[in-house]
Amino acid sequence: MLNASKPTSGTIVAEPEPIKLDWSTTALVIIDMQRDFMEPGGFGETLGNDVSQLARAVKPIAAVLARARDTGMLVVHTREGHLPDLSDAPPAKVERGAPSLRIGDPGPMGRILIRGEAGHDIIPELYPLDSEIVIDKPGKGAFYATELTDVLEKYGIENLLVCGVTTEVCVNTTVREANDRGYRCVVMSDGCASYFPEFHEMGLKMIKAQGGIFGWVADSAAVLEAMKTSTT
Numbered sequence: 001m002l003n004a005s006k007p008t009s010g011t012i013v014a015e016p017e018p019i020k021l022d023w024s025t026t027a028l029v030i031i032d033m034q035r036d037f038m039e040p041g042g043f044g045e046t047l048g049n050d051v052s053q054l055a056r057a058v059k060p061i062a063a064v065l066a067r068a069r070d071t072g073m074l075v076v077h078t079r080e081g082h083l084p085d086l087s088d089a090p091p092a093k094v095e096r097g098a099p100s101l102r103i104g105d106p107g108p109m110g111r112i113l114i115r116g117e118a119g120h121d122i123i124p125e126l127y128p129l130d131s132e133i134v135i136d137k138p139g140k141g142a143f144y145a146t147e148l149t150d151v152l153e154k155y156g157i158e159n160l161l162v163c164g165v166t167t168e169v170c171v172n173t174t175v176r177e178a179n180d181r182g183y184r185c186v187v188m189s190d191g192c193a194s195y196f197p198e199f200h201e202m203g204l205k206m207i208k209a210q211g212g213i214f215g216w217v218a219d220s221a222a223v224l225e226a227m228k229t230s231t232t
C-alpha cells in the first residue's frame, strides 16, 4: 500500500521525453538478479561470460528498491529457471551451444538454472521481502508461461520501472512483451547490465529510438529524483 506521506506521482526525466507516472499504478520490476547470472560458477559463466560485467547494476537497483519500498510501490522480482525434471525446459534451449555445464548439470551453486538451487536464488543485496512478488519464469520474457499478467491486473498496474540483467536478453524481451500488452515501460539505464557493454548500449537505444518504440530510458538518479518530488 502507498505511504500517504510520500508523493503519489512524479515526472522522470527520461529519453526520448519526460514521463509522468502515478506511483500507485507503477511496479518496480527487477529482472533475474540471480546468482546464476551474477556470480562465478553459474549459468552466465558456463556460457563463457565475464560475470563481473553485471556487478555495476547492483547499487543503482538497490537505491531505487529502497525508495520503492519506502514509497509503498509494488515490487516484482523475476527469476529465470526450470523445474528439477526439466519438463519446462525446451530441448532446443538445453542443447544449445557448447557451455562448460548445461542447464540441469551439477555446478558449484547446485544444478545450473534449476528452481530451488542456490544459484537460482536472488543475490543477497537485492533479496525480496516476504511481501514482494517473485515470478519464476522458464523463458527470457517475464510474461511467457507465468502469472505476471494476472498479478499486474490485480494491482491495477499500468507502468513498469524495469531493471536487471541482462539488458539485451531478459530485460529487452520483457519490455517488448510488456509494450505489446499496453504497459508503459521505463528502463533504468544504470540498473541494467550486459556481459557485452556494446549490447547494453544498443539494447537501451533500441528501446528509446523512434519516439520510444518500446519505452523510455532514464538513469537511477532521474528515477530517484522523480520519486522524491511530487508533481500532483
Ligand code: C5J
Residues within 6 Å of the ligand: 031, 032, 037, 080, 140, 165, 166, 167, 169, 170, 171
Ligand atoms: C540470459 C537473462 N541472458 N536473464 N538471461 O540468458 O538475461
